[in-house]
Amino acid sequence: MTAARTGPAQEGGALPVAGPAVVRRAAFRLIRLDGRAFTAIVLLNALAAGAGIAGPWLVGRIIDEVRGGAGPAAVDRLALAMLGFALAQLVLARYAGLLGHRFGERTLARIRERFADRVLALPVPVVERAGTGDLTTRGTTDVAAVGTTLRDAAPEVLIAGVQALFILVAVFVLDPVLGACGVLGLLSVWCATRWYLRRALTAYLAEGAANSVLAEQLAATAAGARTIEALGLERRRIAACRESIEKCRATRMRTLFLRTVLFPAVDISYLIPVAGVLLAGGALLRQETLSLGTVVAAALYLRQLEQPLDTILFRVEQMQSSGASFARVEGLGLVPGTPRAGAADPADDRIEVSGVRYAHDGGPDVLHGVDLVVRPGEQLAIVGPSGAGKTTLGRLLAGMDVPRTGSVTVGGVPVAGLDPGRLRRQIVLVTQEHHVFLGTLRDNLRIAAGSAADAELWAALDAVGAAWARELPGGLDTGLGPEGYRPDGASAQQLALARVVLADPHTLILDEATALLDPRTARHTERALAALLEGRTVIAIAHRLQTAHDADRVAVMEDGRITELGTHDDLVAAGGAYAALWHSWHGAGEPAR
Numbered sequence: 172m173t174a175a176r177t178g179p180a181q182e183g184g185a186l187p188v189a190g191p192a193v194v195r196r197a198a199f200r201l202i203r204l205d206g207r208a209f210t211a212i213v214l215l216n217a218l219a220a221g222a223g224i225a226g227p228w229l230v231g232r233i234i235d236e237v238r239g240g241a242g243p244a245a246v247d248r249l250a251l252a253m254l255g256f257a258l259a260q261l262v263l264a265r266y267a268g269l270l271g272h273r274f275g276e277r278t279l280a281r282i283r284e285r286f287a288d289r290v291l292a293l294p295v296p297v298v299e300r301a302g303t304g305d306l307t308t309r310g311t312t313d314v315a316a317v318g319t320t321l322r323d324a325a326p327e328v329l330i331a332g333v334q335a336l337f338i339l340v341a342v343f344v345l346d347p348v349l350g351a352c353g354v355l356g357l358l359s360v361w362c363a364t365r366w367y368l369r370r371a372l373t374a375y376l377a378e379g380a381a382n383s384v385l386a387e388q389l390a391a392t393a394a395g396a397r398t399i400e401a402l403g404l405e406r407r408r409i410a411a412c413r414e415s416i417e418k419c420r421a422t423r424m425r426t427l428f429l430r431t432v433l434f435p436a437v438d439i440s441y442l443i444p445v446a447g448v449l450l451a452g453g454a455l456l457r458q459e460t461l462s463l464g465t466v467v468a469a470a471l472y473l474r475q476l477e478q479p480l481d482t483i484l485f486r487v488e489q490m491q492s493s494g495a496s497f498a499r500v501e502g503l504g505l506v507p508g509t510p511r512a513g514a515a516d517p518a519d520d521r522i523e524v525s526g527v528r529y530a531h532d533g534g535p536d537v538l539h540g541v542d543l544v545v546r547p548g549e550q551l552a553i554v555g556p557s558g559a560g561k562t563t564l565g566r567l568l569a570g571m572d573v574p575r576t577g578s579v580t581v582g583g584v585p586v587a588g589l590d591p592g593r594l595r596r597q598i599v600l601v602t603q604e605h606h607v608f609l610g611t612l613r614d615n616l617r618i619a620a621g622s623a624a625d626a627e628l629w630a631a632l633d634a635v636g637a638a639w640a641r642e643l644p645g646g647l648d649t650g651l652g653p654e655g656y657r658p659d660g661a662s663a664q665q666l667a668l669a670r671v672v673l674a675d676p677h678t679l680i681l682d683e684a685t686a687l688l689d690p691r692t693a694r695h696t697e698r699a700l701a702a703l704l705e706g707r708t709v710i711a712i713a714h715r716l717q718t719a720h721d722a723d724r725v726a727v728m729e730d731g732r733i734t735e736l737g738t739h740d741d742l743v744a745a746g747g748a749y750a751a752l753w754h755s756w757h758g759a760g761e762p763a764r
Contacts (some may be wrong), residue, residue, distance in 0.1 A: 186301045186309070188376065189501035194494070197501045201278050208274045215267035216330045220337040222260035227475060228341065229253045231468030238463065264330060271326025279318040282500065286314060289503040292591070295571045297506055300532065304387025309503070312382060313496035320493035324486040331479035331486075338476045342448075342469050346461055349469040352451045356444025356473075363436040364484065368491070371429055375495040378422040385415040426492075437484050445473045517582025517589075517597065520547040520677045520708055522568060526577035529563055536575070537563055538731045545678075550709045552719035554752065555728035561712045562602075564728070565682045568710060569600035581678070599676040603683045605667040607658055612640060612666075613647040619670035631672040637665040678708040716756045725749060 189197070202209050233249050290310065298306065343350030392399065392408050399408050452466030522545040529538040538560050545551050545568075553561050566572045567579050570586040579586045581597060589597060608615050616628045623631075625647055632640045639662055643649040649656050658666060671679060711718050719725045720739050727735035727742070727749045735742055735749050742749040 185380075186297070186305050186499075187502040187505040189498045189505060193501055193505070194498050197497070197504075201281060204281065205274055205277055208270060208277075212267055212270045212274060212326070212329065213333070215263050215270065216333040217337075219260050219263035219267055219330065220334040222256045222263060223334060223475075224337050224341045224472070225256040226253055227468045227471035228345075229256070230471060231345075231462075231464030233464070234467055235462050235464035267330060268326055271329065272322055275318070275321035275323075275325060279314075279321050282317060283314060286310060286500055286503065289506075293503065293506055304385070304390050305383040307390070308379070308383040308386050309496075309499050313379065313499050316489075316493045316496040317500060320489060324489045324493070327482050328486050328490065331482035334479040335476055335483070338472050338479070342472045345465050345469050345472075346455070348455065349448050349452060349461075349466070352447040353444040353469070353473050353476075356447040357440070359440035359443055360437055360480065360484075363433055363440060364487070367429055367433040368487070371426070371491040372495060374422065374425045374429060375492045376498070378419070378426055378492075379495055379499055381415070381419045381422045385412075385419050388412050388415045433484070437480075441477045441480070444476075445470055448473055516593075517584045519582045520597075521545070521582060522586075522678065522708070523580050524564075524568070524577070525580075527564075527567060527574040527579060528576045529567060529572065529574050536731065538567075538574075540577070541731070541733055543726060543733060543736070545708060545710060547677075547708055548706050549724065550711070550722045551724050551726060552711045552713045552722035553726045553728060554713050554716065554719050554749065559728040560731040561728050562682055563731075565600060565680050565710070565712050568678075569598050569680050570594050571600065595674070596676060598678040598680065599671055599674055600680045600682060601667055601671055603664065605660075605663045607651050607663050607666065609652045610650070611645075611647065612643065612649050612651060612656075615651060615666060616647075616669060616673060620673040620675075623673055627673065628669075631669040632665075634672050635665045635668040637662065637669060676707065678710065680710045680712070682712040683714050716753055719749075719753075727752075 229249050229252055233246055236245050236249065286309075290306065339350065339354065342353050388411055392412060399405060448469050449466070452461070452469060455461050456463060456466055522543075524541055524543040527538055527541040528536050530536045541560075541564060543564075553564065555561055563572070567574055568586065570579075570589060573587045581589075586594070586598065608618065613625070613628060616631065617623055620627070628647060629640075639658075640646075643656060651658065711722065713719050713722075722739065724737060725735070725739055725742055726733050727747075729748060735745070735747050737745070739753075743753055744750075
């Protein structure tokens with residue numbers, strides 16, 4: 172497949188596209204992993220092509236034999252030989268195609284597995300900046316395009332390429348002058364193909380990027396449909412989607428234009444080498460330097476060349492498209508990962524934030540010199556107005572982002588530097604954004620603990636107050652999703668919290684994780700989690716001050732800084748910002764219980 176010309180650097184938050192060298196290395200790596208099968212495919216195709224070129228030569232021999240006065244027996248022998256070579260070509264080509272399809276399917280499986288591994292290893296900020304549209308397009312449309320090429324186009328192009336090479340060699344063996352005429356006549360095909368290839372890759376990369384933008388626009392519009400309707404943004408979103416659709420249409424019209432130029436030019440060019448050979452052959456025949464059978468065989472060879480060249484040129488469009496897709500798939504490997512701390516293990520569960528500053532995508536700092544120590548087993552509540560930096564601090568504590576300056580450590584080891592598996596065992600972040608996976612209720616819970624027994628699953632559901640689960644007709648075997656039970660927002664939140672109970676992390680960070688529950692259920696759930704996670708560290712980014720009231724300590728954030736830190740009683744007595752918040756909330760009708 173053709174390599175992309177775009178390098179790894181991309182504008183904004185777009186995921187990178189692999190360059191030519193990276194794509195070539197990836198392609199050679201895939202071939203090496205199944206080298207025996209690839210070698211067998213090449214050899215079988217060569218044998219099939221060798222059997223295929225015998226036909227025109229035998230036709231020429233028949234003509235010369237007839238002109239020389241040979242009888243029917245000689246013609247019959249040559250005709251039987253033609254039939255034998257045709258059958259051999261059929262068997263060899265079919266077996267080569269079978270091996271080619273198997274090779275393609277195995278290689279596609281490796282590409283899918285590698286893509287899945289790379290997606291799971293992507294840093295969360297990279298995914299958030301790129302958006303789901305680009306990643307989804309690469310994992311579906313692009314991978315499918317590569318798979319179709321490996322399964323269908325690549326074996327056909329390989330067979331056609333070997334056949335075309337053998338045919339040209341056969342023409343030169345018949346007569347070098349006729350071979351030279353045929354090659355010169357094919358220059359027009361080469362010129363048309365070169366014109367196409369110089370423009371096609373850029374066009375297909377632009378088409379793939381436009382498809383990603385459109386997918387992102389449609390996904391965002393569908394996900395936020397209720398918000399868009401509530402805010403009266405329908406016309407704006409429709410205009411944005413129409414703009415993306417127009418860009419997709421324009422890029423597709425560009426690739427269509429390239430194809431409408433290439434194919435007619437090639438069809439006309441096929442006649443030139445045949446005409447050249449017949450003219451040159453007629454002149455040489457008049458001089459009696461070669462036989463009529465040789466001229467006829469050379470002309471038949473060049474006519475036979477049309478079929479493999481048609482296959483190559485027909486598939487070159489697909490190869491260009493899939494080459495761009497392969498470059499986009501391999502581009503995930505260019506995303507720099509978060510530096511890991513290697514084999515270093517945290518000495519304990521003490522979390523320290525020292526002099527942390529953080530900015531989003533090169534913008535102004537949103538955290539300004541934050542210092543905080545969270546003791547093992549402590550329940551800490553972080554409160555403050557919207558935009559104060561609470562969620563940003565929570566992401567840093569969970570290792571999802573890396574501070575611009577300063578450090579966030581657990582047991583003396585940078586949190587973001589922990590191995591992903593160790594990080595998930597050490598710290599779990601739960602937000603109000605939850606996902607229900609397709610599958611049964613049991614499958615959704617066992618994501619957090621694959622070996623958990625049914626009794627443990629029910630205990631986790633009961634702990635977070637998910638009484639609805641007991642009412643499901645199939646119990647833990649009930650399917651969730653469009654074809655089964657559809658949990659609402661509160662139920663999905665409880666399902667995510669049940670996973671936390673099963674995961675049993677050392678440190679739990681709750682970023683408004685109970686925001687979709689009613690106040691009484693939310694407080695019950697938080698207390699149940701605290702009881703189950705007794706001895707664990709719990710950091711709650713709270714929007715309800717009752718959570719802060721129950722915590723060991725409260726950190727108040729304003730304008731990206733921790734302005735107050737202490738127990739609930741101490742902060743209320745101090746009469747500062749927290750006291751004002753507490754009295755305002757307490758006076759709103761939600762007394763401490």
